[in-house]
Amino acid sequence: MLTVGIPRALSYYRYFPFFKTMLEGLGTKVVLSKPTGKRLVEDGVRYCVDDICVPVKLYYGHVLELKDIVDRLFLTRLVSVEKCDSDTYTCPKLIGLPDMIRSSIEGLPPIIEFVVDIQNRSIHSSARRLGEMLDTPPALTRKALSRAIDVQARYEGKLLGGLTPEDAMSAAFSGNGSSGGVRAGSGDGPAPGLNVALVGHEYLLHDHFISHNLPSRLSRLGSCVTYMTEVPPDVIEAELARYPEISWSYEKELLGSASYFLHREDIDGVMLVMCFACGPDSIVGEIIEREVRTESSPPLMTLVLDEHAGQAGVATRVEAFVDLIRRSRRKS
Numbered sequence: 001m002l003t004v005g006i007p008r009a010l011s012y013y014r015y016f017p018f019f020k021t022m023l024e025g026l027g028t029k030v031v032l033s034k035p036t037g038k039r040l041v042e043d044g045v046r047y048c049v050d051d052i053c054v055p056v057k058l059y060y061g062h063v064l065e066l067k068d069i070v071d072r073l074f075l076t077r078l079v080s081v082e083k084c085d086s087d088t089y090t091c092p093k094l095i096g097l098p099d100m101i102r103s104s105i106e107g108l109p110p111i112i113e114f115v116v117d118i119q120n121r122s123i124h125s126s127a128r129r130l131g132e133m134l135d136t137p138p139a140l141t142r143k144a145l146s147r148a149i150d151v152q153a154r155y156e157g158k159l160l161g162g163l164t165p166e167d168a169m170s171a172a173f174s175g176n177g178s179s180g181g182v183r184a185g186s187g188d189g190p191a192p193g194l195n196v197a198l199v200g201h202e203y204l205l206h207d208h209f210i211s212h213n214l215p216s217r218l219s220r221l222g223s224c225v226t227y228m229t230e231v232p233p234d235v236i237e238a239e240l241a242r243y244p245e246i247s248w249s250y251e252k253e254l255l256g257s258a259s260y261f262l263h264r265e266d267i268d269g270v271m272l273v274m275c276f277a278c279g280p281d282s283i284v285g286e287i288i289e290r291e292v293r294t295e296s297s298p299p300l301m302t303l304v305l306d307e308h309a310g311q312a313g314v315a316t317r318v319e320a321f322v323d324l325i326r327r328s329r330r331k332s
């Protein structure tokens, strides 16, 4: 059976249930790269240009991990991910990712490029193209697509219900209708007394190696974690009406959910997790700091991560933030 490698980075966190179900429905075997580790990061950094964000470096590392063990490599070109009246895009790196990979890594297996460009082409046409690349009959492609859409919808429902991507994927693949899985804050740590909202790209927050297990760390300190993936799209849209229009879809999600959390009374603190060398993040981070946060907002902390961020430094900052929240709660 033809093996197709999917890098466990970037679009994996948003669309893996769709991609896996689709590819398996087309008769291939999906091989997922291993979770990020030290060697993988070093490899990614070595092949990537210096001044690029760490999630793209990780993507390189995951591609290198797969390149000699699969028949085909599945790469995504995320151009636009929402249908709306104004022009919206992802970011230039996500749009040019397959070209960057092709031009800097030699000896790659044949590439299956999957384009997500919701503003200009339907997901059906991208799926049709995928079926043609794999020489599958149109009827089989249609069947695989219909199943992939269902599994993806289940996955997104689980994220909205508060699960992490890992737990939401398990539940979506098993067809489990219950909320299932474990939320940060429900583990072995002290009983959660604080509610901390985490705002940041899922490919950063949920890569345990690069985020230094941030959600579990907060959980161990007695915080229940609320993820931005729990904020429904219509709520984000309503929040965005207060701010200048921006065209990057993923940054809109950051801005809208940060605004929502910073105005909610049951949130004790908001942690904004950003990528070093990410232009869109730095602009939206400034808007959140200057325009969204008010005197009455809960404490806000910005944590910038890259491949050099040490575990001890992250731990100290997180502990200090949780202390600050506890102190500010005692005063109010």
Ligand code: SF4
Residues within 6 Å of the ligand: 053, 054, 055, 056, 091, 092, 093, 094, 201, 250, 275, 277, 278, 279, 280, 281
């Ligand atoms: S949005 Fe930022 S972090 Fe994400 S890929 Fe683009 S530059 Fe990197």
